Amino acid sequence: MGRAPTKKRHPRDAADQMADECLAVRVRLLNRTLSAVYDEALRPLGVTVGQLNVLVVVAKRGPLSPGDVAKRLHMEKSTVSRNLERMRGHGWVTLSPSRSGRGQVLVIHAKGRKLLERALPLWEKAQEDAEALLGQRGAQSLRRTADSVWSRGGRG
Amino acid sequence: MGRAPTKKRHPRDAADQMADECLAVRVRLLNRTLSAVYDEALRPLGVTVGQLNVLVVVAKRGPLSPGDVAKRLHMEKSTVSRNLERMRGHGWVTLSPSRSGRGQVLVIHAKGRKLLERALPLWEKAQEDAEALLGQRGAQSLRRTADSVWSRGGRG
DNA sequence: GCCTTTAGGTTGTATATACAACCACATGGG
DNA sequence: CCCATGTGGTTGTATATACAACCTAAAGGC
Numbered sequence A, B: 001m002g003r004a005p006t007k008k009r010h011p012r013d014a015a016d017q018m019a020d021e022c023l024a025v026r027v028r029l030l031n032r033t034l035s036a037v038y039d040e041a042l043r044p045l046g047v048t049v050g051q052l053n054v055l056v057v058v059a060k061r062g063p064l065s066p067g068d069v070a071k072r073l074h075m076e077k078s079t080v081s082r083n084l085e086r087m088r089g090h091g092w093v094t095l096s097p098s099r100s101g102r103g104q105v106l107v108i109h110a111k112g113r114k115l116l117e118r119a120l121p122l123w124e125k126a127q128e129d130a131e132a133l134l135g136q137r138g139a140q141s142l143r144r145t146a147d148s149v150w151s152r153g154g155r156g
Numbered sequence C: 001g002c003c004t005t006t007a008g009g010t011t012g013t014a015t016a017t018a019c020a021a022c023c024a025c026a027t028g029g030g
Numbered sequence D: 001c002c003c004a005t006g007t008g009g010t011t012g013t014a015t016a017t018a019c020a021a022c023c024t025a026a027a028g029g030c
Helices: A014-021 A023-045 A049-060 A066-073 A077-089 A110-153 B014-021 B023-045 B049-060 B066-073 B077-089 B110-153
Strands: A093-097 A104-108 B093-097 B104-108
Touching: A014 A023, A014 B049, A014 B110, A023 A049, A023 A110, A023 B023, A023 B049, A023 B110, A049 A066, A049 A077, A049 A104, A049 A110, A049 B014, A049 B023, A066 A077, A066 A104, A077 A093, A110 B014, A110 B023, A110 B110, B014 B023, B023 B049, B023 B110, B049 B066, B049 B077, B049 B104, B049 B110, B066 B077, B066 B104, B077 B093
Parallel strands: none
Antiparallel strands: A093 A104, B093 B104
């Protein structure tokens, strides 16, 4: 057994290949890193960047259903359901049964709008930090890429 | 200067600005989307892409401590601790007290190497799908950006 | 008008993640 | 030697996420 057995000739080890190329490990790293930047900035307001993003959708798209939020953000309906549960607890949004047909409607509340206003400067700071971290090009490309995935999946 | 009406009022709503520019909502979207692609592909093996990524680090970097894994992947030590707990349960790695000094050492097991081998083709399929989703340029830029963040943070 | 189908939401379970508090022990000072 | 300190890991708690199972009520078929 002095020498490397024939099997030894993997052009590259599975581990090497995944480490060098895997897109998942990279997007997950960026997710952790950037989410931490925003969450830290927003902490004084007691809101997370994920919740803020949902709030933005509700604010912009007027009365809409939880299912619509899920579609727009490509999230599981159960995830949205539980996020909204917390947000309703804070009084940022209300959920009421739809008058017309089935389903329910979300509406942003005064408290929610207030939060958006107060969050803006903190968000801007985080956004700057994030941009510095990614670099102009990285940031721009991230936006372009995400927006393309978005429209394919039907951001509408 | 020309004319665009004096935007005396909110130049743009807070919600509009965040929706149009926020990097966090975008990286989070990509994370959900890509992780789903890989997790679905890997499901037959009962491993998640996050676990696979940790396993790759252990495989490549030989015996190393949980803390080293955390540093390398920019994860919380507690997160790593619990991920490893599950992976140890599957027998993919072992954790033993370090002979020299303090701390512990992780080693990949035969089962773990086997898993890497079996995962490779499934991972390749997922990687192709992911690349198709992002586009060549998006994928390349994601790799470049993540790798730069990585080295700054000290991937070494 | 009933009954079946199905869409929209919630609940159960599990992983991933992070912050804070804690614990255990190796190390270093005296 | 023994104690003080600091590092590495685990545990407690909370959010984010997803899949599967379930529930309820609207829609449709007949």
